[in-house]
Amino acid sequence: MDAVFGIPVLGFVLQFLAYLIDAIFTTNLPAQTLQLATPIALGALCGVMNERSGIVNIGIEGMMLTSAFVGFMAAVVVSDAMPGAESGIFGFTPALAVGLLAAIGAGMLVSLLHAWLSITVRADQIISGTVINIIALGLTGYLNRLIKPSGSAGTLDQLNPPAQLLDLPVVGWIVRMFLTSGPITTSVIFLVIILQVMLFRSRWGLRTRAVGEHPRAADTVGIDVVRVRYRNVVIGGIFAGLAGAWLTLEFNASFQNGMTANRGFIALAAVIFGRWTPIGAFGGALLFMVWEALGIAIRSNPPPGDLGVFLSGIQASYPSIYNNFFGSLPYLLTLIVLAGVVGRSIPPAAIGRPYVKEGAS
Amino acid sequence: MRAAVARFWALAAVPIISIVLALLLGSVLIIASSLVTDKSLNLLLPIVAYENLLQGATGLSFLDVVGRTVTINFSIDPDQAARALTSTMAATSPLVLSGLAVGIGFKAGLFNIGGTGQVLVGGFMAALAGAAVAQQPAPVAVAIAILAGALGGALYGFIPGALKAFTGAHEVVSTIMLNSLAAFAIVGLVNDIFKITGPSFARTADVGNAAMPILFGRNGNLGILITLVLVVLTWVLIYRTPLGFEIRTVGANPSAARYAGMSPRRLIILVMSLCGMFAGLAGAFEILSLGYYPAIFGTGIGFAGITVALLGRAHPVGILLAALLLGAMRAGAPAMQITAKIPIEIIDVIQGLILLFLAAESVIRHLLRSRTERVTPGEIGTVSRTYGETTV
Numbered sequence: 001m002d003a004v005f006g007i008p009v010l011g012f013v014l015q016f017l018a019y020l021i022d023a024i025f026t027t028n029l030p031a032q033t034l035q036l037a038t039p040i041a042l043g044a045l046c047g048v049m050n051e052r053s054g055i056v057n058i059g060i061e062g063m064m065l066t067s068a069f070v071g072f073m074a075a076v077v078v079s080d081a082m083p084g085a086e087s088g089i090f091g092f093t094p095a096l097a098v099g100l101l102a103a104i105g106a107g108m109l110v111s112l113l114h115a116w117l118s119i120t121v122r123a124d125q126i127i128s129g130t131v132i133n134i135i136a137l138g139l140t141g142y143l144n145r146l147i148k149p150s151g152s153a154g155t156l157d158q159l160n161p162p163a164q165l166l167d168l169p170v171v172g173w174i175v176r177m178f179l180t181s182g183p184i185t186t187s188v189i190f191l192v193i194i195l196q197v198m199l200f201r202s203r204w205g206l207r208t209r210a211v212g213e214h215p216r217a218a219d220t221v222g223i224d225v226v227r228v229r230y231r232n233v234v235i236g237g238i239f240a241g242l243a244g245a246w247l248t249l250e251f252n253a254s255f256q257n258g259m260t261a262n263r264g265f266i267a268l269a270a271v272i273f274g275r276w277t278p279i280g281a282f283g284g285a286l287l288f289m290v291w292e293a294l295g296i297a298i299r300s301n302p303p304p305g306d307l308g309v310f311l312s313g314i315q316a317s318y319p320s321i322y323n324n325f326f327g328s329l330p331y332l333l334t335l336i337v338l339a340g341v342v343g344r345s346i347p348p349a350a351i352g353r354p355y356v357k358e359g360a361s
Numbered sequence: 362m363r364a365a366v367a368r369f370w371a372l373a374a375v376p377i378i379s380i381v382l383a384l385l386l387g388s389v390l391i392i393a394s395s396l397v398t399d400k401s402l403n404l405l406l407p408i409v410a411y412e413n414l415l416q417g418a419t420g421l422s423f424l425d426v427v428g429r430t431v432t433i434n435f436s437i438d439p440d441q442a443a444r445a446l447t448s449t450m451a452a453t454s455p456l457v458l459s460g461l462a463v464g465i466g467f468k469a470g471l472f473n474i475g476g477t478g479q480v481l482v483g484g485f486m487a488a489l490a491g492a493a494v495a496q497q498p499a500p501v502a503v504a505i506a507i508l509a510g511a512l513g514g515a516l517y518g519f520i521p522g523a524l525k526a527f528t529g530a531h532e533v534v535s536t537i538m539l540n541s542l543a544a545f546a547i548v549g550l551v552n553d554i555f556k557i558t559g560p561s562f563a564r565t566a567d568v569g570n571a572a573m574p575i576l577f578g579r580n581g582n583l584g585i586l587i588t589l590v591l592v593v594l595t596w597v598l599i600y601r602t603p604l605g606f607e608i609r610t611v612g613a614n615p616s617a618a619r620y621a622g623m624s625p626r627r628l629i630i631l632v633m634s635l636c637g638m639f640a641g642l643a644g645a646f647e648i649l650s651l652g653y654y655p656a657i658f659g660t661g662i663g664f665a666g667i668t669v670a671l672l673g674r675a676h677p678v679g680i681l682l683a684a685l686l687l688g689a690m691r692a693g694a695p696a697m698q699i700t701a702k703i704p705i706e707i708i709d710v711i712q713g714l715i716l717l718f719l720a721a722e723s724v725i726r727h728l729l730r731s732r733t734e735r736v737t738p739g740e741i742g743t744v745s746r747t748y749g750e751t752t753v
Contacts (some may be wrong), residue, residue: 056745056748058533117720117721121720121721121723121724122723123720123721123722123723124720124741124742124744124745125745126472126533126741126744126745126748127671127716127719127720127741128720130474130667130716131713131716131717131720134664134667134668134709134712134713134716135710135713135714135716135717136713137664137709137713138706138709138710138711138712138713139710139713141704141706141709142390142704142706142707142709142710145704145705145706146394146397146398146704147397261541262537262538262540262541265533265534265537265538266538268533268534269534269538272531272534317553318549318553318554319552319553320548320549320551320552320553321549321550321552321553321554322549323549324545324546324548324549325545325549327545328541328542328545328546331538331541331542331545332538332542334534334538335524335530335535335538335539335542338524338528338530338531338534338535338538339524339528339530339535340528347748351748352745352746352747352748353745353746
């Protein structure tokens with residue numbers, strides 16, 4: 001093997017692949033990838049719900065941020081009111097449960113604003129999303145500075161499946177990927193599958209797609225375009241709310257201003273990458289975030305051999321560039337994928353156009 | 362004269378009402394905040410806060426506040442007023458530029474949310490070029506540093522333009538990704554390569570003679586003058602040149618533009634580069650006023666450009682007025698934070714609320730029941746209509 005790994009450049013690639021394969025089967029890289037991909041995937045589900053019915057939603061970022069803040073504040077208030085409460089499955093305390101519900105509620109409420117602006121008021125949908133992003137950033141920043149929440153409600157816990165399951169040969173790593181994270185991460189795969197089936201196999205799905213592709217035709221056969229769009233946008237808010245809850249109740253135990261860090265926009269790119277299907281968007285989210293997970297793995301446990309020596313050399317000389325490079329990978333990859341794949345990706349036909357009933361002005 | 366007033370009202374009614382409503386809703390928030398800051402409901406706090414804001418921005422004071430008793434007392438200190446007004450002007454000029462960076466895009470049916478990244482790249486390039494020519498005579502050094510900033514911003518606007526023109530990547534997502542990438546890259550570069558030894562925090566070398574020349578007062582700088590000239594030039598470009606006509610046509614109706622033999626591809630790249638150039642200039646002015654580039658350079662200027670462009674109806678004069686309002690709020694906010702204990706972020710909230718009411722303009726116009734004009738520039742509709750589309 002050493003002879004093969006010694007080949008210039010190609011040797012590095014092979015060493016990297018060996019490291020990657022080892023990481024997939026023996027470390028928590030798959031689980032970490034799924035965790036980091038969770039808010040992206042949930043945001044993308046919100047995007048699919050919206051855009052399949054013909055509503056552009058670039059306010060996912062703001063919806064996530066609002067939910068993250070509201071969920072965190074609610075959890076802190078309840079946890080202060082009832083300290084020492086027992087925690088159940090997934091580490092759920094009353095505080096975290098209330099926080100989760102509050103986050104979902106906040107996501108739905110902000111979505112309702114987006115629905116009202118883009119469906120009823122017929123405001124430009126991209127402007128409406130931008131307004132939501134700017135208000136969410138300003139208002140959560142303001143309230144966070146004003147209230148200065150000091151406490152914490154802790155975080156949701158990971159599931160601990162029996163050890164035999166984790167050590168299964170061949171498929172053990174899949175079990176570890178999907179079943180050793182908090183409840184929000186664990187639920188994502190189920191939500192993706194349910195939404196995929198619903199969208200293409202149910203009456204609701206057919207109506208949603210009809211409204212998104214040709215609202216006039218849908219209207220003619222008696223589908224209430226406005227109602228379908230309202231319902232989809234508000235239900236989409238649940239997913240944005242879950243993504244927000246993941247930020248402050250599962251992955252972190254605190255709120256920082258602007259902590260969504262453009263995840264809502266990576267989610268939009270995942271929607272485009274996945275051609276407006278839930279499963280495709282989920283794949284996009286995994287593809288974007290595996291690089292960040294890999295960056296974390298490489299920094300904490302550098303690969304052995306020449307590649308490791310090379311990487312630690314860079315790390316020693318340029319520590320900040322090294323760290324920021326790994327941090328920037330999801331954004332860079334999103335940009336590359338967006339430029340490369342979009343050429344073959346076609347959005348719902350009526351996206352971005354408000355629907356005006358014939359005869360009504 | 363009456364016709365002129367009617368015309369002004371038709372144009373400005375919705376923006377003005379949006380501003381008033383945003384300030385009213387902001388004051389409800391401030392009253393609620395007094396529960397935290399004063400431990401009891403203080404109904405006068407919004408008036409006090411807004412008065413502090415006005416005083417910080419203009420030097421004009423109309424209240425005396427002692428504890429909770431507030432008396433009306435007009436006063437103006439000429440020195441303080443001069444200082445406050447130059448600060449407002451200095452805060453306004455980058456906002457005008459970042460507003461143009463969004464507004465010109467709107468005219469072509471493009472939504473440039475990449476102002477933040479373009480400001481960073483422009484500022485960073487200006488800092489590097491400025492440090493390189495720090496010993497040259499001031500006029501040469503300043504010119505080189507400003508040009509470097511403009512060029513850096515233009516290049517960073519060229520990227521999403523070219524991506525959209527040749528691959529169809531929508532600028533709303535690609536510019537946001539570029540914002541994050543610029544932040545990551547520049548922090549790394551400053552910390553590892555361009556950091557100078559000495560200061561307690563990571564920053565680039567002083568720009569020396571390339572520092573922004575002060576023309577009047579404490580911070581009345583050359584940038585203010587350049588900004589005014591650029592506003593006029595932009596108006597001429599958009600409304601009085603063949604290129605401007607092409608830009609407006611492609612924004613209003615891309616297919617008509619294509620039938621008329623215009624090349625949307627060329628225009629998209631050109632306009633995005635132009636937008637980037639304006640944002641880059643905003644960053645250059647900020648950094649050359651500061652004198653160096655700090656590794657952690659948070660600025661809301663790029664983002665505020667969106668508010669400025671929408672409030673100013675994507676028209677150069679409207680953008681100037683809108684930037685003046687936001688610049689005054691930025692200049693006055695520190696005084697408000699100190700005296701009224703209201704976090705400075707309230708101005709971000711008010712900005713967002715202004716945009717909210719602007720977005721709901723059809724409701725406001727309905728309430729007015731008058732023939733006021735639509736505020737949202739029609740070209741913005743092109744942005745939404747083309748979302749996710751691949752053909753240019």
